Amino acid sequence: MKKYPSGMEAALEVVGGKWKSIILYHLTTGKKRTNELRRLIPDITQKMLTQQLRELEKDGIINRIIYHEIPPKVEYELSEYGLSLRTVLDSLCLWGERHLEKVYGDRSAVLEVYCPDDTYERL
Structure with a gap:
């Protein structure tokens, strides 16, 4: 387990950086698909968006919802923990x-x- 000098550093590791806070800001208004997030955050690359979404999901901040239909549909939303x-x-x-x-x-x-x-x- 990594040691942190303060809770601030632990929090910033999870939600810090240029994009994560902006992604979370947009998810506070409800579920979004990847393309919606790309339109809302035009300066983010697809690669960076995917990476940031994966990290937020891994940390339990967001949920990835997969709809088994054709074509496949994926949405992201704040988890209960993320809502905090x-x-x-x-x-x-x-x-x-x-x-x-x-x-x-x-x-x-x-x-x-x-x-x-x-x-x-x-x-």
């Missing part, structure tokens, strides 16, 4: 909006508003 990250993701989203407001004077650079207002008030 919702408040963390909401907080990061809101912090990012506040950061834009502080640095640039507004949050207009945020194209998609997902963060719930009631959480914003609590921060």
